[in-house]
Amino acid sequence: MFWVVAIVFFLLSFGGTTVDQIHIGDSANVHKNSPYAIAQIALTWEVFFMFVTTAFAANVIVRDEDTGFGPIIRSTRITKFDYLIGRFLGAYVAAALVFLVVPLAIMLGAAMPWLDPDTVGRFSLSPYLYAYLVLALPGLFLTSAAFFALATVTRSMMATYLGLVAFFVLWFIASIWADKPELEKIVAVLEPFGSGAYGLATKYWTASERNAAVPWLDGFMLANGCCDRRRRGPGRPGLLAVQLRGAAGAAVAPPQARRGRPA
Secondary structure, eight states, X not given: OHHHHHHHHHHHHHHHHHOTTOOOSSOTTSOTTSHHHHHHHHXXXXXXXXXXXXXXXXHHHHHHXXXXXXXXXXXXXXXXXXXXHHHHHHHHHHHHHHHTHHHHHHXXXXXXXXXXXXXXXXXXXXXXXXXXXXXXXXXXXXXXXXXXXXXXXXXXXXXXXXXXXXXXXXXXXXXHHTOSGGGHHHHHHHOTTSHHHHHHHTTTOOHHHHHHXXXXXXXXXXXXXXXXXGGTSOSSTTOHHHHHHHHHHHHHXXXXXXXXXXX
16 A cells, blocks of 8 residues: 555656646646745645545554454553554654655656756755645644544544544535635634645745745744744644644744745
């Protein structure tokens, strides 16, 4: 399953970069390898990738119960916490490794010789790191943790996938209902995948800015991760996704400018 999913998302991302008829996200009037286009692809696949993270995270728990391996492990000196955290981290790392093919596919696709040179900007590694570390990994952590917890409680793949489908439907309906100017700030804070915060941060950027800059983790970009820099710390302690987004942002996007920084 690991390699099948990796190949599928690689081909989808590669096609979105190299085929003009394939459009992923709202990336018109910008370079195919611009920070904005890379972020749009990462944010779009992040939503659908929760089906993959659920398969990885839930399968390790349900499989142990079905095979009888789980009770054997729990009868040893390994604590329940150590067992669960080990299973979860293994599933999360596997999902993160698979998602790594998305920026790699965009990077490779932008180098294809048949592309119009005017549609491709100069190469820079930081937009790929930003999209992967700052935008994608916290969302993958959130969905992995949520559905791993659901699988741990229900011990059922069916129940876990029903919960996943219910969450996806509710998210989709809420996204349509909340697509209003007066709600954009609320969406930027509460939308779980970061697309609302990113969209608001880059809403008034020109094409040249979208081609060259990434938003600094400030205001709604941090508020979306439940961490506002003005508080000098996590707004809600205990959410590790906050630390992932903040630490990754500090690593790949030093505060060279308030609005954004050159990629």
